[in-house]
Amino acid sequence: APWDMTSLRCNFGAFCECDFRPDLQGLECDLAQHLAGQHLARALVVKALKAFVKDPTPSKPLVLSLHGGKGTGKSYLSSLLAHYLFRGGLHSPHVHHFSPGIHFSHPNQMECYKKDLKNWVQGNLTACGRSLFLFDEMDELAPGLMEVLRPFLGSSWVVYGTNYRKAIFIFISNTGSEQINQVAVEAWRSRREREEILPQQLEPLIFQAVLDNPHHGFWNSGIMEEHLLDALVPFLPLQRHHVRHCVFNELAQLGLEPRDEVVQAVLDSTTFFPEEEQLFSSNGCKMVASRIAFYL
Numbered sequence: 001a002p003w004d005m006t007s008l009r010c011n012f013g014a015f016c017e018c019d020f021r022p023d024l025q026g027l028e029c030d031l032a033q034h035l036a037g038q039h040l041a042r043a044l045v046v047k048a049l050k051a052f053v054k055d056p057t058p059s060k061p062l063v064l065s066l067h068g069g070k071g072t073g074k075s076y077l078s079s080l081l082a083h084y085l086f087r088g089g090l091h092s093p094h095v096h097h098f099s100p101g102i103h104f105s106h107p108n109q110m111e112c113y114k115k116d117l118k119n120w121v122q123g124n125l126t127a128c129g130r131s132l133f134l135f136d137e138m139d140e141l142a143p144g145l146m147e148v149l150r151p152f153l154g155s156s157w158v159v160y161g162t163n164y165r166k167a168i169f170i171f172i173s174n175t176g177s178e179q180i181n182q183v184a185v186e187a188w189r190s191r192r193e194r195e196e197i198l199p200q201q202l203e204p205l206i207f208q209a210v211l212d213n214p215h216h217g218f219w220n221s222g223i224m225e226e227h228l229l230d231a232l233v234p235f236l237p238l239q240r241h242h243v244r245h246c247v248f249n250e251l252a253q254l255g256l257e258p259r260d261e262v263v264q265a266v267l268d269s270t271t272f273f274p275e276e277e278q279l280f281s282s283n284g285c286k287m288v289a290s291r292i293a294f295y296l
C-alpha cells in the first residue's frame with residue numbers, strides 16, 4: 001500500500017523499531033534448555049542484550065565477538081538471537097548475514113567490497129536503526145575490509161536522520177579457540193568445575209589471540225585497539241554429555257524420542273581431545289545432525 005504505516009513511521013529513524021520485537025525471556029529460556037555447556041556465552045550475551053534493549057538511546061551499537069572451536073554453538077546462538085529479537089528471525093529484512101566465502105570471495109575486488117559494504121550498512125541503518133549485522137568466519141576475511149565498519153561501531157559517528165547506535169553487530173570466528181580449549185583442559189586437570197571458569201580469565205587471552213592473528217578481519221583495523229567490542233564471548237569445548245544433549249535436541253526437533261543406540265552411535269563416531277584424556281569433542285556438535293540422519 002502507498003501509505004504503509006510502518007514505512008511512514010520508519011522515516012522518523014530515531015523512533016523506528018521496524019520489526020524489532022525483543023523477547024529476552026524467551027531467549028533466556030531457549031538458551032537455558034537447548035544451548036549445551038556454554039554458561040559463559042549465555043550469561044554474557046543475555047546481560048549485554050538486556051542492558052542494550054532497555055536503553056532507549058544507547059551511546060553506541062551493541063558489538064559482540066563470538067570465539068570458540070568448531071561446532072560449539074556460535075552460529076546456533078546467533079540464530080536464536082535473531083529469532084528472539086526480530087520478527088522473521090534470520091529471514092527478517094533487517095538481519096544481514098555475511099560469509100566471506102559467499103560475499104567477499106574475490107580478493108582482487110576488495111575495493112568494491114569495501115565500498116559496497118559501507119553503503120549497505122549505511123543504507124540499511126538509514127532504513128532501520130534496529131538492524132542486526134552478522135559476520136561469519138572472521139578469520140577468513142580479507143584484510144582491510146573491516147576498516148570500513150569501524151566508524152559504525154563507536155559512539156562518535158553520525159548519519160543524519162538515523163540512529164545507528166541502535167544496531168547490533170555480531171562477529172564470529174575460531175580465533176582464540178586454542179587458548180579457550182587450553183583453559184578448559186587445565187581446569188579439568190586441576191579438578192575444577194567447568195562452571196568455575198570466569199570470563200575475566202578468558203577475555204585477555206582472546207583479545208591477544210585476535211591481535212596476533214593476521215587472518216582475522218580485525219587485524220590492523222583499530223577495532224580492537226579502540227575497544228569497540230562490548231564483549232568477547234568465549235565458547236568452551238563440548239564434553240561427551242554436551243554432545244548427548246545436542247543429540248537429544250536434534251531428536252526432539254525431529255519429533256523423535258531419545259534413543260540410546262542413536263546417542264551411542266553418534267558418540268562412537270565423534271573424536272575427542274586431548275589424546276590422553278579424550279575429554280572434548282573435536283567438532284563440537286557439528287556432525288550431530290548429519291550423523292543422526294545416517295543412523296536413523
Ligand SMILES: Nc1ncnc2c1ncn2[C@@H]1O[C@H](COP(=O)(O)OP(=O)(O)OP(=O)(O)O)[C@@H](O)[C@H]1O
Pocket residue numbers: 034035036037038068069070071072073074075076077173174235238245246249284285286287288
Ligand atoms: N553448545 C551447543 N548446544 C546445543 N547445540 C549445539 C551447540 N553447539 C553446536 N550445536 C549444534 O550443532 C550445530 C552446529 O553448530 P554451530 O553452527 O553453532 O557451530 P559454530 O560454533 O558456529 O561452528 P563453526 O566455528 O564451525 O562455524 C548447531 O546448529 C546446533 O544444532
